[in-house]
Amino acid sequence: MVMSVSRKLLIITALLTLTTVSQGQVSPLRKTRTNVSSSNGSYSNNYNNTNNGINDTTGNGSGGDTDTLPKGIIFETNIIPDSTLINSVNIFHFVPLSIKITDHWHPLLNPAGVQLNDKIHAFNDDYYLNTGNVGQACYSLMPKLLPQTDFRHGPSIIEGYGRNPFTLNMYQTERPFTSLKYESSIEKEYQLEVIHTQNITQTWNFSLHYNLINSEGLYTNQKTKNNYLDITTNYFTKNLRYRVKGGFVWQKLNLQENGGISSDSLFTNDIQTNRGGMPVNLYSAYTDFKTLTLFAQQSFSLAHQPGKKITTDTLWIRRAADSLPDSTGKNIVTDSFNVRYDTTIYKPYIFNLGAFVHNINFSRNKHNYTDPGLSGNIERYPSFYGDSTALLDSSCVYTLENSLHWTNDIYNDFQFHNPLKFYFGIKHTAIGIRDMEKYTTLSLLKPFARATISTKHFLLSGGAETVLADGYKNGDYAFTANLQWQPDSNNSINIFAALSGNDPDYIYYDYYSNVIRWDLNGYDKIHTQKIGITYKWHHWLELTSTLSNVANNVWLGYDMCPVQTDKSAVLSQTALKSNLAWGIFHWQSFNLLQFSSDDEVFRLPRFAAKHSIFVELKLFRQALLLQTGFDLRYNTMFYADAYSPFLGAFYQQHEYKVGNTLWTDFFVSGQIKHAILYAKLLHINTLFEKNPSYFMIPHYPGQDFTVQWGVIWRFFD
Secondary structure (H helix, E strand, O other), X not given: OOOOHHHHHHHHHHHHHXXXXXXXXXXXXXXXXXXXXXXXXXXXXXXXXXXXXXOOOOXXXXXXXXXXXXXXXOOOOOOOOOOHHHHOEEEEEOOOOOOOOOOOEOOOOOOOOOOOOOHHHOOOOOOEXXXXXXXXXXXXXXXXXXXXXXXXXOOOOOOOOOOOOOOOEEEEEOOOEEEEEEEEEOOOEEEEEEEEEEEEEOOEEEEEEEEEEEEOOOOOOOOEEEEEEEEEEEEEOOOOOEEEEEEEEEEEEEEEOOOOEOOHHHHHOOOOXXXXXXXXXXXXXXXXXXXXXXXXXXXEEOOOOOOEEOOOOEEEEEEEOOOEEOOOOOEEOOOEEEEEEEOOOEEOOOOOOOEEEEEEEEEEEEEXXXXXXXXXXXXXXXXXXXXXXXXXXXXXXXXXXXXXXXXXXXXXXXXXXXXXXXXXXXXXXXXXXXXXXXXXXXXXXXEEEEEEEEOOOEEEEEEEEEOEEOOOOOOOEEEEEEEEEEEEOOEEEEEEEEEEEEOOOHHHOEEEOOOOEEEOOOOOOEEEEEEEEEEEEOOOEEEEEEEEEEEOOEEEOOOOOEEEOOOEEEEEEEEEEEEEEEOOEEEEEEEEEEEEOOOOOOOOOOEEEEEEEEEEEEEOOOOEEEXXXXXXXXXXXXXXXXXXXXXXXXXXXXXXXXOOOOEXXXXXXXXXXXXXXXXXXXXXXXXXXXXXXXXXXXXXEOOOOEEEEEEEEEEEO
């Protein structure tokens, strides 16, 4: 990209002007706290939605024990409200072992974070690299090393963009909620997102979420067109004895595959400034991913009575607030106000008849790679087992999962915390794998158990599971343990450990395509021992440190074929997350430090970081909430994995190092009532680089300087 000196000076002047203007106002910090009390005691919900001082992260999922009331969804938590309309929309995740709604949150009308348009660059507890265009293949620089007792065909190259039942949002609302988003750029890129949810009855919700990513890319044959659609529903009876959650997820990803640029020197020496005219390795290849997932959970409680009835029948909720803006932008100054809910309070029975829970999940994952004319690049493929004038590879994986478990965790923990919870169950998975020549079937049976013991400030949990099968994955096992201590509402410490042994992903055993094949057996199980500790200070700081020992690890080697080591390697990972504010200044960050005892087993950057530094102020009589600042990303140099388009996988290489590049973006975003508008200048430091070296992975340069803009409009009807 060629820019004159005058254009560069104009951009620099604009950045300085916007930053100078942003210093003129001061926005006071706002905080609310919800106190719930009854004649039998009281507790305070902190920012993380914990209850009774405990954040339950064991079998029932991803957070606190904030549950449903018999009269419908009535959630009380401390948020930064825009109005009572926002309080009427409650969001939560689907958790397979939990029959209750846990760890809910609200759609805040705060523009912070909207500038992170590319999902893989958001503050999502991970760090990804991709092939240079939004929506394309990506892989994580932060391996989680979690037990893999469930079937997995292979590492996903679309993990950063894909959806599954456990990551999509579910809702319960008092009023319909709609969110519309449109984004575009000067590089022929646009994104569209539509969210709508509403309750059909007081306890029955329906939601729809559609997302489209369309980007031409800077280089030849780099276009992305991705479609995502998920529809969910959840229902429960007013006595909470029957509950059901379910939905489906559909994804269609069309990715043009250019194999990277064919001459790195044309890029690094800035010889070819026209990115679209730069030679690439593949000119007609493309990949299609098509996934469909249907899921449902039904539960029925055998307990006719929710517990022992106690004397009180009134629940008082007190909120404290100061200078809270409503949806019109006006301030409501108040100290506190009380809300009364007439309801019956019960003390739960620890040992009860419990509930039976049935989960069913069907998924179909198709992968097609096509190079119709081979583009004169036959040398880019290892070999040919079929027609060498055109290439078509196809694979499809079907899975059907059924699980049945029993639990005594049936009571609403916002009233009384059940100190002893049990989960016992069994899960069956049927798998079908179709490639170019054959169809393979597998069957796995997994018994599992989990228990949780908790007091006001401590929680101890543990779980175990194993796999029974005829051959592949037979004898896989996993043991987990978790100890949490929360001395007060602002501090918590979590110590966790895991011990597992599992067969490698199925792709390392059996793979048939027109250009590469293997049929291997005799792998040893991958054994992993992992310990870690997490410290949280309010919602401002979170520090996690883990130590993992992995034996017999498996990966794709230099020749793109599987390799299993007979050595053990130790991986140390420390992640620091912060969300700090001082007056008008805000700083969000994610920092990752990693050390490996064997760089052949774990090829990772020593350090990686993401930062968002901005100022926030209110203008025009507080009608406009403005944020402006910089986003930065960085990782140290390392031998990043190379990408194979026809395999749809990443493999090790030892010729090229990438990294040591600072990605600097400047953004401005503003909220006016229920609308958020934003603009972003991406990778502005490329304007001053004469010898660019910003490769994301080998032969795939990252994004050049560009300008993006977008709008989000939310409706509470």
